[in-house]
Amino acid sequence: MIRHYVELKDQHPHALLLYRVGDFFETFFQDAIAIARELELILTAKDAGKDVGKVPLAGIPHHALDRYCALLVEKGFAIAVCDQMEDAADAQGQLVRREITRVITPGTILEEGMLNARRNNFLAAVVLAGNHWGLAYADVSTGEFLTTQSQDLEQLTQELMRLQPSEVLFPTNAPDLVSLLRPGEKSDHLPECLPSQFCYTLRSQAPFVLSEARYRLLQRFRVRSLEGMGCEHLPLAVRAAGGLLEYVETSTEKDMGKGKGEGGKEEGERGKDKKKEADDQRDGKTSSLIHPSALKTFPLQPLCTYTLTEYLVIDHQTRRNLEITQTARDGTYHGSLLWALDKTVTAMGSRALRRWLLQPLLQLTPIHDRQDTIAELVENGSLRQTLQRLLKQIYDLERLAGRAGSGTANARDLVALADSLDKLPDLGRLVEKTRSRYLQDLQTVPPILEHLGQHLHAHLVETPPLYLTDGNLIRSGINAQLDELRQQVEADQHWIKNLEAVERERTGVSTLKVGYNKTFGYYISISRAKAGQQVPDGYTRKQTLTNEERYITQDLKERENRIQLAQDSLNHLEYEIFAELRSQVGEQAELIRTVARSIAAIDVLCGLAEVAVYQGYCRPAIAPSREVCLLEGRHPVVEQSLPAGFFVPNDTALGSGEGAISGQPSAVSRQRSVVSNQPSAVSRQRLAGETESETPNSELKTQNSKLKTQNSKLKTQNSPSPPFNPLPPPDLIVLTGPNASGKSCYLRQVGLIQLMAQVGSFVPAQTAKLGLCDRIFTRVGAVDDLATGQSTFMVEMNETANILNHATPRSLVLLDEIGRGTATFDGLSIAWAVAEHLATEIRARTIFATHYHELNELASILPNVANYQVVVKELPDQIIFLHKVQPGGADRSYGIEAGRLAGLPASVIQRARQVMGQIEKHSKIAIGLRKGGQTSHSTREKNGQAYPIDQPIEQLDIFGEG
Ligand SMILES: Nc1ncnc2c1ncn2[C@@H]1O[C@H](COP(=O)(O)OP(=O)(O)OP(=O)(O)O)[C@@H](O)[C@H]1O
Known part of the structure; x- marks a missing residue:
């Protein structure tokens, strides 16, 4: 047995091998040490024979396999499950036949219990070529399959951080190709741009070679060119996708028992195994992990090519700082933007909302489409509520279709799917008269799906058993042979039921009973007192108990055998009818998933409409401009965390000019950029103590005043602008205010509102007018990154450098204090220079929250900088936080007061x-x-400055x- 274990382990060196021995799944050697450590199990030893001696052993009870596997996969292990394929008794003293029945890696999970319903489980593959890269990813449970190619390794890191894949495939020439690197595990074969917190599977280069990868994709999707998928001319994207597909396909082949090993099955034995599967499952012996005879292949949707520039770029720091899907402090969902907005009622909708929030849009039309639908659902509350009631009754069609396509769905899955398909015509009728695109998508139900739902209901019983081989899956009247077998079994069971009365009368033994147990089957029992007197004719003694004797008769045995045979045929036939139904569903997996995506989108939009209604959001006017113009804006999460009415709304006016969006600078921005060519001189003059009237550059002054006039004109045209400040909106706001007054909150609220607007959502404000932005950057109080050995200050400087190197006039930059982690004057100088650079060189829309009140000076030097402060009310003994943002700069931080309040x-x-x-x-x-x-x-010159x-x-x- 140990030798067999070692052979199998050689074939699956990257996985923990769980080897069924009786009621346990045992592991030996290093695997035993690993699972004992990871699962806190007792590590014992097993004698492996004279030559080997004792080897480490740890095991888990067979009935707890799923639970333990889920824990191990979550910790980043791959698992190979080796099950017994025959009873120990049948082995007749030989080694029990065992086979690998499933190899699970973190990225190839299909088992419902191991997946998080509300988020995708992505498997990714990365190909590098110098600074260029290709990235493909798939969710085998929902079928999404996408690929992209780009340059700049930093972007690759960011994209991986967005996806949070459970497993990443990476081709390498490493000799040890099969190893799976768990999160945090280092390897010389992994380049630095691949974040270490993911699980990596090192693969050979072969399937990632272009010709091989392309051929595999063509074969899989039965096409002659990849043109239709959009990646024919993107070699790195093709290589990554082909390599990923190879992994998915070979994992399923392995799972189907095509691997070598002692138990390689002959075709003729399949029936027997099914019977064994049936027996085991009846006895509750096997786990619900997908059985090899069932798993076909992962049904993936046709490959889609995407580009990073299709979406608003939100880097990992910004996702964390804006707390989009989890809080920055403890990584919880509660308190994130997703938490505040997620009113979806289906798992599909919930996954879609997460995706939408992580990929806000850059095009006006799709944003308007989403807004139109939300508007319609806001206006028509009863439609929204009826829709949500109906959506609640729809199961996870994406994953159900996946399980049907991979041949792993059970009968309950198909009933759930049929119930859901039944709801489609109701949905269609409900949205019959709607105007907006997303609602109209649901108006026509593909007839084939409507029919499929009815077909499944006509065949499957209402509440089928969990196990497929237990029978009782298929309704009567569907199949003549099935009905005949059922009648025969019923007649024989009826005969047995009557046997007790018949035999009592025939033998005169009034206490005679007919019973059944698993070992002996049917028997007739007579109390020992009676049995001693007279054994009836034709009775053969089978078992003696303290108080009774058990007999069988030839008739009874014959009936029992007939029932058994008929029942086996019946179960087998039912299984076959079921498998046929399942493959019919599998054939429609793609269509089902298309409908599922429309449903998911409607679920998201209904949820966003609900939040808009209950939280009083407005529809933002989105334009290709640089404006951020909010009247009474609120922070969507903090608002929901405070008692109603406690949140203090604030206005925002930032940025103007239209040209930057289209890449064609407008008159205003051109003029502003004239200013931006000169700023350093101006600021230097100011710093050098020259008054404005002494400024030699009178041309500059004229430009500035023209600019102001143009901006105020623009502002009037672009109403409704908040009556916030009569001056044109600045590009950079220096925001000061005491500790805990609400600066960070204000900063984030502007970022979140911009993001929500580009997701297509309504936003927490009375009115909002927003330009499309290309990136949102944030820099918020850093923490030491001990893992990479970076100090707080260095993390802060890296993040700042990233912003200054990548921000454009279309970007929104939110800086929450810069330069705190070093000496005061160093920090102040850096903060000053950064703000100046952003306002003049980059001209990104920026809010710069700071305790360096000295930065307020910038506003008097640069025309596109303004000062705002969060005001507090000062009483003799305390300060009252008003959380109100007003023009002007604060001159104190009340830090000592905050210290007093903190104790x-x-x-x-x-x-x-x-x-x-x-x-x-x-x-x-x-x-x-x-x-x-x-x-x-x-002033003095140093290095020309x-x-x-x-x-x-x-x-x-x-x-x-x-
Ligand atoms: N507009 C608001 N209405 C109501 N409460 C608010 C508002 N803004 C902030 N708060 C509350 O004040 C608390 C402190 O706000 P915040 O962290 O933004 O202060 P801060 O000025 O950035 O402080 P520090 O300078 O110390 O970082 C928040 O946790 C929130 O509960």
Whole structure:
């Protein structure tokens, strides 16, 4: 047995091998040590013979296989399940025949209990060629199969972070090709651009070679060219997709028992195995893990090619900072944007919403389509509610179709699918008179699906058993042979039922009974007292118990055999009829999934309409401009977390000019860019203490005033703009305010509203006018990244560098404090330079929240910068947070007050106040900057750059009085 184990292990070295021995799935050697550690099981030892000695052993009870497998897969292990294919008794002293029945890897799960209904389970494949890359991904449970190709490895990392694949295939020339690298495991064969938190399966290069990959795709989808799939001319995308397909196809081949090993099955033995499967399942012996005789192949949808530029780019940091699908603090769903918006009623809808939030759109038409549908569902509340009631009754069609297509659906799955298909005509009628595109998509139900639902109902009983080989799946009146067999079994069972009365009368033994047990089958029992007197004619003793004797008769045995045979034929026939039904469903898997996607979209839109109604959202006007214009905007998550009416809404006005969107700068932006060519000079002059009237560049001034006029004109045309500030909307807002006043909240609210608008959702504001943006960047208080050995400050600088290198005038940049992790003046200088660069060189729409009040100076230097502050009310002993954003800059942070509220000892607070007094009195830099350069600055040249220097700074005497 150990030798067989080792042989199998050699064939599946990347997987933990669970080997059925009686009631346990055992593991030996390293696998035993691994599962004992991972599952907290007891590690024992087994004697493996004289030559080997004791080997480590750990096992799990057979009935708990699914649960333990789910745990292991979640931890990133692959598992090979080796089951017994015959009873130990049948083996007659030989080694029991065993086979690998299923190989599960994190990316190829189909088992319902192991999948999260509300999110996709992606398997990805990556191909690299220098700085270029190809990425394909598939969800084998829902059939999605996509591929793309691009350059810039950073983008690849970001795309993988968006997908969060459960397993990534990577071709390499590594000698150890079969190993599966668990999250965090390092390998020399993995390039740095592949994030280490995923599971990697190293594959050979062969299936990823272009010709091989292309051929496989052509074969699979029965096409002559990949043109229709959009990737004929994208070699890296084709290679990744072909390599992924090969993995999926070979995993199923393996699962089908095509692998070598002791138990390679002959065709003739299949029937016997089915019977064995039936027996085992009846006895509750086997797990519900997909059986090899059932698993065909994963039905994947035709390959789709996508480009990264189709969607709003949200990098991983921004996804985390905006808490789109999980909170930044503890990674929970509760408290995320998804949580606030998810009012879907189906698993398909929930998965779709997650996808939509992670891929906001860049094109106006699809955004308008979604908005139109939400608007219709907002207006027509009764339609929305009836739709949601109906949607609730629809099961996960995407995954049910997948299980049918892969031959793993059970009868309950098909009944659920039929019930769901039955609802389609009702859905169609309900949306008959609707106007918007998504609702109209549901108007026509493909007749073939309507018929399929009826067909399934006509064949399958209402509540079939869980196991397929137990019979009682198919209704009577469907198949003549089935009816005949059933009648025969019923007649024989009737005969046995009557036997007790007949035999009592014939033998005169009134206590005679007819019974059944698994070992002996049917028997006649007579109490021992009576049996002692007289054994009736034709009775053969079979078993003696304390109080009774058990007999059989020839007639009874014959009937029993007939019942058994008929029942076996019956179960077999039912299974065959069922399998035929299942493959009919499988043939329609693609069509079912198309309908499922329309249903999922409607579910999402109904949910978004519901949130819009109950939370009072508005439909944003989206235009190809640079505007962010919000009246009474709110944070969608914080608002829902606070009691009704507690959230303080705030206005936002940012950015103007249209040209940047289309790539053709408008007059306004052209003029602004003239300004942007000169800013450093201006700011340097300001910093150097020159007043505006002394500015030599009078042309610049004229440009600026023209710009202001144009912007205010634009603003009037683009009403409704909030009556927020009479000046043209700035490109950069410097946002100051005390600790905990609401700066971060405001910043994120603007980002989330922009994102929601590009998802097509209504937004939490009274009115909203938003330009399409190409990227949202955020930089929010960093934490040490110990894993990569980066300090807080370095993480912050990396993130800032990324923003400055990639932001465009179409981007929205949200900066929550920069430069905090270093010396105050270093930090302030960096913050200043970053803000200046964003406002003048990049001209991205930016909100810069900061405690460096000195940055307020920028607004008086640069025309496209404005100051806002979150105001508080100061009482003698405390401050009251008003959470209101208003024009102007705060001059204090009330940090010491925040410390007092947090419970710092009174003596520390008092001392801090004293120290602050001293610093304020003596810090020339701070005072100088705050006074807007009115103090005597001078400039000097260094490396060709002008920069300000202050009067020599006095040594601060913060410990004394003077
Ligand atoms: N507009 C608002 N209405 C009601 N409550 C708000 C509002 N904005 C923020 N808050 C509340 O105030 C708390 C603090 O807000 P936030 O974290 O945004 O402050 P902050 O100014 O960024 O503070 P710090 O400078 O210390 O980072 C939030 O957790 C939220 O509960």
